[in-house]
Amino acid sequence: MARERKFNTVELFHEAKQLLLQHGYDGFTFSLLADRMEVSRAALYKYYENKEELITDFMIYEMEEFLRDLKKMEELEGFEHQFDFLMELIFKKTEVHHLIEAAQQVLARIEHSIESKDKLKKLPLEMYKYLQGFILLGKKEGVLKNHLPDSLIIGFILQTVAIPNHFRIPQPEWVRSIKEMISQGMFTNR
Amino acid sequence: MARERKFNTVELFHEAKQLLLQHGYDGFTFSLLADRMEVSRAALYKYYENKEELITDFMIYEMEEFLRDLKKMEELEGFEHQFDFLMELIFKKTEVHHLIEAAQQVLARIEHSIESKDKLKKLPLEMYKYLQGFILLGKKEGVLKNHLPDSLIIGFILQTVAIPNHFRIPQPEWVRSIKEMISQGMFTNR
């Protein structure tokens, strides 16, 4: 009934992600994206009205994927196993942290409410809800300090993956050290 | 000999900082800056050839200021006092961390070397050198764990201030909790 498509949503979002991480929201343009996809700029307008809509859709896609992975955490028994799983996950998806920040930027600038806007707003909250369950378990098991605010613990974990490894310390040592710092801190216990 | 200036470098850099943090490197324009300064765009070109030069100069200014503050740390006796001082400083200058990232972005995109480029390259290194002295002292005093890489410890401290306080936990509790997490971690020591 119609001709074959030159690209699919997965490819499109893959390139969009690169560009967003490289140039940020303001630096992201349809021209750049169209070039990368080897497709005319106008073709993109067949699917998205403007960059706001495209980026919103992409964000939702990206965060839903992360959430799907995150939910697998529940299947694991005990806090420490879940902790290990979470650390692996966020190191595999280092960019998610940057994208969440970018999402805030998007939301901050959208005035005229589009339907998908609400969805994008709700996703970080859902993510927080999931992680909060995890924190609660840790506190119940007596592994996590009770007096630390949940949101700080969550923020701390998400933030650490973004520490720039300027001196190229090998990944296994890097991850091991970060896990130690998160759990026991950097002070000796004298 | 000449007429009075409508703005000074301090004001200019102040506005430039806001815009950079808000829009990122790509979204930063002379038009936006000129509007904020209530001055014509062309006036800015009297002082800076283009945004690359302006931002480079601004970055240098900002990092030198941070370095000046940082050097006061040396005057304090003992690691723990220095640690407290450093924490206060980075909470007072939360944005520095974001700006260092932005600086990397700037450097990544400049091909044709300008004189100031080298200076901007050297400043983060000088900062690291200073902080490394501090880490060394902590290790010598036996307060810091010897086996953790210096660069990780430094990155960790700088990164923590960027944890978003979404739930508006009051500043004193927030800072106290972060200090505890950095030093002792989030696990109970059972």
Next chain:
DNA sequence: ATCTAAAGTTACAGTTGTGTCACTTATATA
């Protein structure tokens, strides 16, 4: 074989940003 409709392209008008230059304005000092 022909028709239909989605996929894709080209081209245009409008907007915003860039860098420059000729011009005007203000002020210290001679």
Next chain:
DNA sequence: TATATAAGTGACACAACTGTAACTTTAGAT
């Protein structure tokens, strides 16, 4: 008070991005 000169402005040509509309291409259905 006259003037040199730095500070600031307005306007131009150019480039890039945006959104749209008229057009062409392609492949499955009839």
